[in-house]
Amino acid sequence: MGQNLILNAADHGFTVVAFNRTVAKVDRFLENEAKGKSIVGAHSIKEFVQKLKTPRRMMLLVMAGKPVDDFIELLLNEGGAEPGDIIIDGGNSHYPDTTRRTQYLNSKGIRFVGTGVSGGEEGARYGPSIMPGGNEEAWPYIKDVLQNISAKADGEPCCQWVGDEGAGHYVKMVHNGIEYGDMQLITEAYDIMKRGLGMSSKEIGDVFAKWNKGVLDSFLIEITRDIMYFNDDDGSSLVEKILDSAGQKGTGKWTAINALDLGMPVTLIGEAVFARCLSSLKSERGRAAKVLGGPTPEFSGDREQFIDDLEQALYASKIISYAQGFMLIQNAAKEYKWKLNKPEIALMWRGGCIIRSVFLKDITAAYRAEPDLENLLFNDFFNKAIHTAQPGWRNVVAKAVLWGIPTPAFSTALSFYDGYRTKDLPANLLQAQRDYFGAHTFRIKPESANEKYPVDTDIHVNWTGRGGNVSASTYTA
Template sequence: MTGFTPAPSSADLGVYGLGVMGANLARNLARHGHAVAVYNRTTARTERLMDNHAAEGEFVPAADLADFVASLRSPRVAIIMVQAGAGTEEAIGQLAELMEPGDIIVDAGNTLYTDTRRREEALRDRGIHFVGMGVSGGEEGALLGPSIMPGGTEESYQRLGPMLESISARADDGAPCCTHVGPDGAGHFVKMVHNGIEYADMQLIAEAYDLLRHVGGLSVAEIAEVFRSWKDSELDSYLIDVTTEVLSRTDPATGQPFVDVIVDAAGQKGTGVWTTQTALELGVAVPAIAEATFARAASSSADARAAVRGASIELGASQDAPLAGVEREAFIEAVRQALYGSKIAAYAQGFDEIATASAQYGWNIDLGAMATIWRAGCIIRARFLEDITRAYAQEPELASLLTAPVFSAALAGALPAWRQVVATSALTGVPAPAFAASLAYVDQLRAERLPAALIQGQRDFFGSHTYHRVDDPTGVYHTLWSTPERAEEKWN
């Protein structure tokens, strides 16, 4: 294969980078009737793909990058599937030198949207389309049908769209889980927020498990059955299925529940951090996502955890006896309702972040379409995304997802149990930071008045930062705090 030279213009598109994700994406494209050029800097990976999967479709292998580009029909499309960072930067530069105006380079990795915006602008000046494309679904999704979130120009999507839609997951109504998200970095931004919501969803599920085990007194096997039963509720989702499988597994080496032999330090690759940092920059509240990110960091702080555990008596941690009987069943239901309420809040925060960025950058992102393409293929696919899709179809300009009738009614029903669960968490010392932060978020948005008025007064006192008055909301005022009469000045 290393001496093979592909015929010019013989491939519909190409995949550069044949790790598991890249190879699976190439196979998915080939299985759907597209001629796929394949290239990897380590030729052995290209050879392995051809040795194992050549019969699945039409592949056009190349050992040389120039041959890879030459094999693409015009306008050329090259999808990069390499490690984010320096590897992606290098691949983009190499391809750009070989491509012509009108050609398309697609970055399908997890890339910070600001890098995508920078790269898109630079390549636009050279006449090359650059598409930042989010792909969710993991290795299996890449092969069998992911949720795909491409940004870039409308013109590039006219070329890419039919191919991407053909390989994407399909929702129950048959709609492809792929759509053009918006210009420049919009696709990678939406994928970033998707991952932030994923962080929150996973943390909330983990907190539910912890409460059921250490307050409810359920065994791991019993908790697995509880999660399995929740498939018949509005909590039905891929992550609930995953949780059920993990909790149902027994470690063959020790005979213990599998979850008990895993070190309790959660890893992360940065998208939760990006989502949180970006929300701070945009001035958007995403407390569930932030607490989920912080919880992973806290779980990995082994030395600090050990030190604080040693001081637990002084800290006054309290743990009552596990619940039993009717009380236990009632607590299980309360946790279910708290989980659903928190999940609604977390998704509302994510959609608010997308809406805010869309307005700031002029992306014009269709929030309902984002919910639509997350219904299958992606990690956060869930039954209640159908409700989100319908909510935005009925009112595209929702100020908050919490105001949609289906969710406002659900929150009203869940709030009493949700408060009980958060209070129980605090009283027993079983941490549930994402549950608590999500509840506080809803309460903040519901409040008639917030203590922010006091904060503005404080800021004006020590920094002359000014304030608005309720009887003159457009006016800008400052109080002369150092004068005996505390005189007030209007600054505009």
């Protein structure tokens, strides 16, 4: 990533100083990939700092966690970084660490920026999505570099200032969480076609190729098509030989934990994380498969129509996933007092990053038309899309249940939709139960309020009828 970002910056007319703790790597880089480009090498951290013009713009791409802190201290103590200099962390750091580093370095006069970078090695080389946040005083000095090397969507750079402190890495975290959800949805669609419809890898690849020309046109659908078409040397599908135990680096988990901390129902990302956890129980699942029975999928009917239903189920579930992701971003802005720009965030995700898709153009348009839009589902375009997709979506989830094919992401997306559109949920019973066993109190519905049970009041009832009956305390917001 670091090497490719250096080459990218050099291609855009910037002179770049390259440093790696393994100095032999710097020499090899200068002799090969960087030869003839406006790139100079440094063989020590002090030389690296000295070769930069002030205010120095120094970007780190190292492993998240302690290595970032260690490298910052090297820049301060051995490198001789000075007040006014700018340090940019382009790794996948956890946003609270970025907030801490911003505050720490601000006390030393150093402007710190934590920026999410998405797009992998190829994106870094030819234009990634870049999500900077931190000390906003740094933005005028780094804007030209970051926007020039970023991807472009309809001529606009996929890089804008996100917000204070850890906001940039927070938005990258949510991006990665949505990425988890998108990938899980695609794998469920693949499983339904493979086991439910009995389709070959080539046939499934043909479906993804078709989907990539419509509303699902995206990087992840495109690479899934390529994966399904890829055969091993013996002519068989390579993907079918890969062990079904998924790894994860933590950003999806961070998103799910943060959603729980903020009390936001980001259910699809949570299920995507748990699906990976379940996949890791490979040997245990092998034993369970021998003793736990279930139905054998048998399809009858119009296969092409069902595949169209599956496309709609995937599209509708993606709408829910992004709606949940922006709900989380919106709530985080209030909680952490960040000024997060939702239209610009959607724009930054339109190009260069892993979740890039034509779908994000519609999200950008929705938030530009109404920046304070409460939920994507209230936008006319997405409201119509979700209603159009609903019959096929329900058919797919119902069939998967009858076939015994797990669809945690499809199912939780539909459950969220049904819960979100329900005026009266059974949480009234939950509140009664909580009051019964723990005297946690409850509120009465406005239309049911009376002298005994006043509105906006915390009420406790002695449900056994022994002793007192009702106690109430007026609630003040």
